[in-house]
Amino acid sequence: MLTGKQKRFLRAEAHHLDPIFQVGKGGVNENMTNQISEALEARELIKVSVLQNCEEDRKIVAEELVKGAKAQLVQVIGNTIILYKQSRENKQIILPR
Template identity: 40%
Template sequence: MLTGKQRAYLKSLANGIKPITQIGKEGVTDAFLKQLDDALRARELVKVHVLENSGLDVKETANEVARLVRGEFVQAIGSKFTIYKKNREKQIIQFPK
């Protein structure tokens, strides 16, 4: 579980990244989850774009995706959301003390 300070730090990092994957009309698929999990393992912080034709609520989808990949929901703004998952083998993001 992230603290408020950690979440704020992740939001500031997410501000500068672009979405690397998207959810379309097929919704959240196994292939999408696998791709997202691989990206989280490599980067720890990933932004996802939910296309309008998906018909999904962004915040609900973000929370469900975070649960499925065992990550943490960071934020949802407009049609984009950000997920964080700590890499236990090689931690990339160092939180300030």
């Protein structure tokens, strides 16, 4: 579980990132969660964009991505979801205590 201080730190780190995944009309599926999980292993912190034609609410999409990728939700802002998952082999981000 992330503390408030850690979430603020991760939001600052994610500010300059561009979304690398988009959730559209099809919603969240198993293939997408697998790809997001692999991307999180490589990068630890990613942004996901929820498109206008997505039929599900963005907060529900965020919950599905968190469960599917076993990640932690940093923030949902606008149509952008920020996810974090500590990498097992490629640790790049050192969280404050």
